[in-house]
Amino acid sequence: MPELPEVETIARGLAQNLTGDVIESVWLGNKPEPLKSPPGEIVGTLEQARIAGVRRVGKHIVVDLSRRSPVASRRKKRAQWIVHLGMTGRLLIAQPDIAVPKHTHAILRLRSGRELRFVDPRRFGRLAVVRHSFQAPGSEPLDMGVESFAVLFRRRKTPIKSALLNQSLLSGIGNIYADESLFRAGVRPRRRAASLTRAELQRLYGAVQEVLREAIAAGGSSVSDYVDANGDAGFFQFQHRVYGREGEPCLVCRTPVKRIVIAGRSAHYCPKCQK
Numbered sequence: 001m002p003e004l005p006e007v008e009t010i011a012r013g014l015a016q017n018l019t020g021d022v023i024e025s026v027w028l029g030n031k032p033e034p035l036k037s038p039p040g041e042i043v044g045t046l047e048q049a050r051i052a053g054v055r056r057v058g059k060h061i062v063v064d065l066s067r068r069s070p071v072a073s074r075r076k077k078r079a080q081w082i083v084h085l086g087m088t089g090r091l092l093i094a095q096p097d098i099a100v101p102k103h104t105h106a107i108l109r110l111r112s113g114r115e116l117r118f119v120d121p122r123r124f125g126r127l128a129v130v131r132h133s134f135q136a137p138g139s140e141p142l143d144m145g146v147e148s149f150a151v152l153f154r155r156r157k158t159p160i161k162s163a164l165l166n167q168s169l170l171s172g173i174g175n176i177y178a179d180e181s182l183f184r185a186g187v188r189p190r191r192r193a194a195s196l197t198r199a200e201l202q203r204l205y206g207a208v209q210e211v212l213r214e215a216i217a218a219g220g221s222s223v224s225d226y227v228d229a230n231g232d233a234g235f236f237q238f239q240h241r242v243y244g245r246e247g248e249p250c251l252v253c254r255t256p257v258k259r260i261v262i263a264g265r266s267a268h269y270c271p272k273c274q275k
């Protein structure tokens with residue numbers, strides 16, 4: 001599942017490739033799950049709109065749309081197309097003569113002659129249009145200071161790992177980067193969030209910033225001609241220190257990395273480096 005750094009990388013790639021292009025027409029498939037807005041509203045909002053920019057908000061891809069025609073209503077001018085990739089969603093930029101893959105739920109035909117296709121085998125991804133400025137439910141981890149970060153965990157009895165994954169608190173942090181941040185901060189994933197000391201919260205704040213920025217940089221460096229939202233290739237440069245390394249030696253102290261399950265999600269940590 002794409003996390004914040006992957007979505008950031010995908011959004012940057014799409015921005016480079018699509019900004020300035022115009023959506024001429026839209027085809028939507030007949031599977032209802034991917035469509036979070038009524039199909040007619042999606043088509044009406046996207047068709048003939050110019051792509052003014054693409055950016056990430058939380059784990060969502062936000063495509064800012066503008067209208068050239070001055071007769072179009074003011075509301076339409078501010079419309080946004082919101083894409084959530086879910087587990088397996090991808091946005092592919094393709095020439096129309098390239099065969100349309102299975103599980104394609106939307107095709108946007110662009111003035112440049114290319115197509116933007118939304119492909120999602122498992123159908124957890126979502127497409128929506130909004131006419132106001134889209135906001136993710138939680139706070140944006142890269143835009144917040146240490147004070148507002150610390151407040152999120154006050155009096156919270158859940159394990160800190162679960163609190164980091166809670167999208168209504170922080171937007172966009174998933175399993176991998178939560179484990180990696182806790183390792184760098186020296187905090188065990190099962191610790192109650194409210195039990196973290198001031199110093200630990202400060203370290204965790206720093207670790208989250210560092211991990212996300214490093215992962216974005218690793219993805220971003222190979223994203224110049226990005227057309228496949230899977231993103232895997234771009235992220236091999238981000239080395240996991242604990243995630244997925246159960247039983248392997250800790251890179252700091254050689255103690256075997258442990259794997260536990262917290263609220264149904266696996267968590268990896270070093271029993272010696274993390275307290």
Ligand SMILES: [Zn+2]
Nearest residue numbers: 250253270273
């Ligand atoms: Zn260790």
